[in-house]
Structures are given as C-alpha cells and as structure tokens.
Amino acid sequence: xxxxxxxxxxxxxxxxxxxxxxxxxxxxxxxxxxxxxxxxxxxxxxxxxxxxxxxxxxxxxxxxxxxxxxxxxxxxxxxxxxxxxxxxxxxxxxxxxxxxxxxxxxxxxxxxxxxxxxxxxxxxxxxxxxxxxxxxxxxxxxxxxxxxxxxxxxxxxxxxxxxxxxxxxxxxxxxxxxxxxxxxxxxxxxxxxxxxxxxxxxxxxxxxxxxxxxxxxxxxxxxxxxxxxxxxxxxxxxxxxxxxxxxxxxxxxx
Ligand code: CIR
Numbered sequence: 001x002x003x004x005x006x007x008x009x010x011x012x013x014x015x016x017x018x019x020x021x022x023x024x025x026x027x028x029x030x031x032x033x034x035x036x037x038x039x040x041x042x043x044x045x046x047x048x049x050x051x052x053x054x055x056x057x058x059x060x061x062x063x064x065x066x067x068x069x070x071x072x073x074x075x076x077x078x079x080x081x082x083x084x085x086x087x088x089x090x091x092x093x094x095x096x097x098x099x100x101x102x103x104x105x106x107x108x109x110x111x112x113x114x115x116x117x118x119x120x121x122x123x124x125x126x127x128x129x130x131x132x133x134x135x136x137x138x139x140x141x142x143x144x145x146x147x148x149x150x151x152x153x154x155x156x157x158x159x160x161x162x163x164x165x166x167x168x169x170x171x172x173x174x175x176x177x178x179x180x181x182x183x184x185x186x187x188x189x190x191x192x193x194x195x196x197x198x199x200x201x202x203x204x205x206x207x208x209x210x211x212x213x214x215x216x217x218x219x220x221x222x223x224x225x226x227x228x229x230x231x232x233x234x235x236x237x238x239x240x241x242x243x244x245x246x247x248x249x250x251x252x253x254x
Contacts, residue, residue, distance in 0.1 A: 007047040007251040008096065010065050011055040012036045018060040019243035020083055022160070032239035036063065036250065039213075039240075042233050043251060046208045053096045063088045063240075064249040067113040067131075068159075069093060070140065071254035072124070073127050076101035077143045082111035083132030094169065101254070104143045112136030115161030115249055120190050121171040122148055127162030128155045154185045165246050169193070169207045169230070175221070177203045194227065195221045204246035213247060 017027040036147055044050055048234075056062035061083070068089050070077045094103070110170055113249060117129035117140065124144055126137050133235060141151040158182065166176035174186055175193045177200035186192060195203050195218075202218025205225075212225055216234040225232050237247065 004049065004101075005047045005253060006049045006051055008053060008065055008069075008093070009040060009043070009050045009251050010053040010063050012063045013055055013057040013060060015057055015060040016063065016239075016243065018181065019245075020061055020085065021242070021244050025242045027242045028239050032243070034074050035235070035237050035239055038235055039237070039247070039250060042235060043206065043214050046206065046211055046213065047232075047253065051096060054092045054127065056089060056092055059089045061086050061087070061243070061245075062092075064115070064245050065089075065093060065244075065252050066163075066249045067115050069097065069252055070112075070114050070117050070144075071097075071101060071252055072119060072144055072149060073147055074101055074254075075104060075143065075147060077104045077106065077112075077140065079112045079114055080106040080110055082113050082129070082133070082136075082138070089102075091202055104139075106136065106139045109133070110135035110139045112140060113161055114252070116156075117164050118162055118166060118168060118174070119149075120168045120174055120186070122150060123189050124149050124151045125162065125186065126151060126153050128153050129159070129161060131161065152187060153181060157182065160244055163204055166177070166203050167248055168204050168206070169205070169212070169225075170209075175203050175205060175225070194222055195224065201241065201246060204248055206247050206251070215241070215247060 016029045113131035116132040118125040202221035206213040
C-alpha cells in the first residue's frame with residue numbers, strides 16, 4: 001500500500017483574467033473555472049485527498065499554488081515569489097498547511113517560485129530563472145539537504161519556470177523538452193523521455209504510478225507516454241495556459 005498522497009489546491013479567483021502574463025491575452029474566467037473543475041476531477045482519481053485553500057479573489061494568480069510552497073517529506077518551505085505581486089498569496093495557504101507540515105520560511109533577498117523546483121527521487125533540480133535567484137536556491141538547499149535531498153541548480157536560458165519544460169514520472173524518469181534546456185542538466189540521474197520543443201507544454205504532466213494527466217493537443221508526447229505503458233488522461237487547459245500556467249502549477253502534492 002503506497003503512502004497517503006494529498007493535493008493542495010485553490011479555486012480560480014474571480015480576478016483570474018488579470019493574471020500575470022508575459023503576452024497580454026483575453027482570458028475567459030468562466031471557461032477557466034470549468035477547466036479547473038475538470039482538473040480537480042482528474043486529480044481526485046490520482047491522489048487520496050484533495051485539500052482546498054480558501055479562494056483569494058484579490059490575487060489573480062492564486063490558483064497557481066505550486067509557486068508558493070515546496071513540500072518534501074513533511075517539510076514545507078514557504079517561498080518568497082520572484083513576482084512581488086504574488087507574495088500576498090501566502091495568506092490562506094499557510095493556515096491550511098501548518099497543521100500538517102514542519103514549516104520553513106524565506107527572507108529577502110531570496111526569491112523562489114515552486115514552479116522552478118523539480119523533485120526526482122532524492123534530487124531537487126531548481127531553475128535559476130527570472131523568478132528564482134541564487135539566494136533562493138541556497139535556502140532551498142539549507143532546508144532540504146539536511147533531510148537527504150541533493151539540490152542542483154539549472155540556469156534557464158529562457159521561459160518562466162523550470163517545470164515549463166520538464167516534470168517527473170515517478171522517482172526515476174523525467175519527461176522533458178531537452179532542446180530548450182541546458183545539455184545534460186539532469187546529470188544522468190534519471191531516464192529522460194524527450195519531447196519536441198513545439199510540445200514543451202506537454203512536458204508538464206502529473207503522474208502517479210502509471211497514470212498520467214497531461215494537456216490535450218500534444219500528440220507526440222501522448223504517443224511517447226502511451227507507448228511506454230502509461231495510461232494518459234488529456235485535459236483542455238487553454239485558459240490556464242493563457243495565464244502562463246500548466247498542470248503542476250495548480251496543485252501541491254505531499
Ligand atoms: C505567473 O506569472 O506567476 C502566473 N501567471 C503563472 C504561474 C505558473 N506557475 C507555474 O508554472 N508553477
């Protein structure tokens with residue numbers, strides 16, 4: 001019997017159309033809420049318990065809980081987002097998690113977004129990005145090295161977060177758009193399933209066992225995963241994507 005797996009989530013806020021985006025676009029908040037509902041349904045099939053943080057309607061990006069906290073082995077590092085307007089999202093999240101975790105915090109000048117942190121077995125790969133700085137990486141290491149994690153930084157050539165390009169399938173496999181990442185950045189620590197650059201968005205998946213949830217419209221990635229024996233559920237997340245979010249961004253598994 002595998003251990004209890006929980007997912008922390010948060011509703012789409014009414015202000016979602018004002019989410020921080022690299023390229024301004026029209027976001028349909030109602031459609032996003034419907035897509036988020038389908039996401040929660042699919043997620044509920046994978047994890048044992050879904051925990052809700054209260055809606056934060058004044059924080060347009062608040063559905064992207066992944067950026068606010070990194071949880072490993074019962075230790076939670078509450079982050080200081082590299083996007084200053086997102087720091088208000090800590091409120092409401094902490095209250096839900098504090099009874100369940102050992103908390104750690106991060107002070108200026110450190111910044112880190114959880115979307116930059118990829119856990120693969122006992123390794124934590126962390127993107128040095130526009131959101132995560134060297135001081136943030138240092139706090140990540142100080143927090144998790146004492147409980148047996150090896151932290152390796154990857155300097156991102158482009159993009160928002162490390163997990164815009166890669167995610168883990170279990171303890172020893174990574175699905176990644178390797179052409180958009182530095183060569184050999186995973187240091188041979190895992191088997192890598194390569195996806196083409198035009199399907200980089202498809203490299204952001206949720207996985208438990210052989211079950212995978214991925215974004216719809218990524219045929220080459222879907223084919224590669226199906227061929228390897230994964231059972232794939234595809235979700236239309238068009239409005240989430242417009243807000244520069246992907247599948248992992250909307251939950252924290254612990
Ligand atoms: C932001 O720019 O912060 C949000 N609009 C998107 C955050 C996506 N989060 C993630 O990839 N972990």
